[in-house]
Amino acid sequence: MLVAERLTKTFASGNRTLTVLAEVSFAVDTGATCAIVGPSGSGKTTLLGLCAGLDRPTSGTVWLAGADLNALDEDARAALRAQHVGFIFQSFRLIPTLTALENVMVPLELQGERGAHDRAATLLDRVGLGDRLDHYPTQLSGGEQQRVAIARAFIHRPAILFADEPTGNLDDDTSHRIEDLLFELNREAGTALIVVTHDLELAARCERTIRLRGGRVVEEMGDSHWEMGAEASAA
Ligand SMILES: Nc1ncnc2c1ncn2[C@@H]1O[C@H](COP(=O)(O)OP(=O)(O)OP(=O)(O)O)[C@@H](O)[C@H]1O
Ligand SMILES: [Mg+2]
Structure with missing residues (x-):
């Protein structure tokens, strides 16, 4: 599903080069779950x-849903994202002029799919916002905006x-409900999850942690660690 090979990202900072990522490689299978911490x-x-x-990237390669991202232009990458990718931003990035319901409908409408209204309403209900459908982002608390962003990321059933x-x-309570929802989606729809988190409990629910x-x-902790442990104890 995802293969990152030797990803490096640098930024020019005055007359110096700031290396923000250096040679990062990892892969995530279809339906797998992976936490990124640090x-x-x-x-x-x-x-x-x-x-x-x-x-x-400044250098390195990403294969996503079978495509080499370096080989795609901006439009082709946007099309690939619209079809296969859900993204929950750290800063939510809701569209301020749209209601909660309309924000959640956007990814499905971009794909020209029908039924966006009902599915968006159902998802908002699942994240506990069934009575906030017509609120604009400024009329929602930070946590409520975050839950709208989560519903929006789910709606087109991304891979x-x-x-x-x-x-x-x-x-804590809302966190657990949202976590449960993420892992339900993973189980029900086989959606691979890549989760950046400071919450070690959430990281522990993923199969691997980078x-x-x-x-x-x-x-890197996860399956291979367990296998090594099993080999060591068998030897
Ligand atoms: N556009 C940019 N130009 C210059 N430096 C950048 C840019 N974007 C990010 N950085 C730098 O890259 C580093 C990594 O940023 P990044 O946002 O990936 O960190 P993070 O691990 O997500 O941190 P946090 O836990 O605070 O969200 C930071 O030092 C940041 O200042
Ligand atoms: Mg960050």
């Missing part, structure tokens, strides 16, 4: 943006969902 500024949001085709701190602004520090992968 301190503030370690490159998590940058990595998510590169993997989702929102931004281009892969990128979520940047999806529970960062929510209380830890970044200073733009590099410093640790």
Whole structure:
């Protein structure tokens, strides 16, 4: 579903070059779940943006849903995202002139699919906002806006969902409900999940965790770890 190969991202900063990501490689299978953790500024949001085709790497390759993103122009990448990718931004990025319901309908309407209204209403109900359909983003609390963003990311049944701190602004109860929803979607629809989080409990619910520090992968925990453990104990 996703293969990232030696992704490097640098920015020019005055007369110096700032390396934000250095040679990051990993792969995520169809239907798999993966957490990305690391301190503030370690490159998590940058990595998510590169993997989702929102931004281009300085060097390295991303294969997403069978396509080499480097080979696609901006329009082709947008089309690929519209079809296969859901993205929950750290800052939500709702459209201010649209109601909650209309915001959630956007990805499905972009694809010219019918039934957007009813499906959006159902999803907003599932995230606990059934009585906020006609509110505009400014009339919603931060956590409510986040839940609208989550419903919007689900609506077109993406094959892969990128979520940047999806529970960062929510209380414990709401966080758990949103987490359950993410993993339900993963189980029901086989949506691969890539979740950036500071919440170690949420990371532990994913099959693997990739830890970044200073733009590099410093640790990978998950299935292969367990296998190594099993081999070691069998030997
Ligand atoms: N457009 C840009 N130009 C210059 N530097 C940038 C740019 N975007 C990000 N950076 C730098 O890249 C580094 C990584 O940023 P990123 O947003 O990926 O971190 P993060 O791990 O998501 O942090 P947080 O947990 O705070 O969200 C930061 O030091 C940031 O200042
Ligand atoms: Mg970030």
